Amino acid sequence: MDMRMLIWAEMMMKNEYGKVIVWLGVILLLMAIDIITGCIQAYVNHDLKSGKMSTGLLKKFALLLVLVAIVPFTVLLPDVISVSVIVGVYILETLNEFVSIVENLSKLDISTSMFDPVIKRLQISNKNEQEKNNEEKEDGQ
Numbered sequence: 001m002d003m004r005m006l007i008w009a010e011m012m013m014k015n016e017y018g019k020v021i022v023w024l025g026v027i028l029l030l031m032a033i034d035i036i037t038g039c040i041q042a043y044v045n046h047d048l049k050s051g052k053m054s055t056g057l058l059k060k061f062a063l064l065l066v067l068v069a070i071v072p073f074t075v076l077l078p079d080v081i082s083v084s085v086i087v088g089v090y091i092l093e094t095l096n097e098f099v100s101i102v103e104n105l106s107k108l109d110i111s112t113s114m115f116d117p118v119i120k121r122l123q124i125s126n127k128n129e130q131e132k133n134n135e136e137k138e139d140g141q
Contacts, residue, residue, distance in 0.1 A: 024071075027094055030101065035057070039053070
């Protein structure tokens with residue numbers, strides 16, 4: 001790895017916006033890994049479909065636009081959208097990409113057992129959230 005890149009990353013990490021930019025780069029890398037592992041697993045499992053791939057790529061592109069678009073709003077509307085909001089969104093997206101990559105690896109029959117406790121915890125949290133939302137909908141009717 002080129003030392004200039006490490007020096008640049010170190011300089012960027014000195015302020016909040018630099019950290020956001022570096023984190024966005026990490027999310028971009030995870031998205032690329034997710035796309036690659038998704039294509040590989042679809043090919044290996046004979047499930048490669050252009051419609052599915054187009055939909056997935058469009059979702060990634062739209063999500064990337066949102067992730068990039070919220071950054072200027074922290075400067076324009078600091079009372080409404082703070083850097084902590086961006087950090088929260090970026091944490092959720094990082095987890096989402098991580099889980100998707102692990103799922104792709106699992107579909108390729110690559111052992112992902114070291115991630116099982118984390119995945120189970122996320123699935124339980126997601127299930128509890130869905131049950132809570134369903135209860136709120138039933139109460140509202």
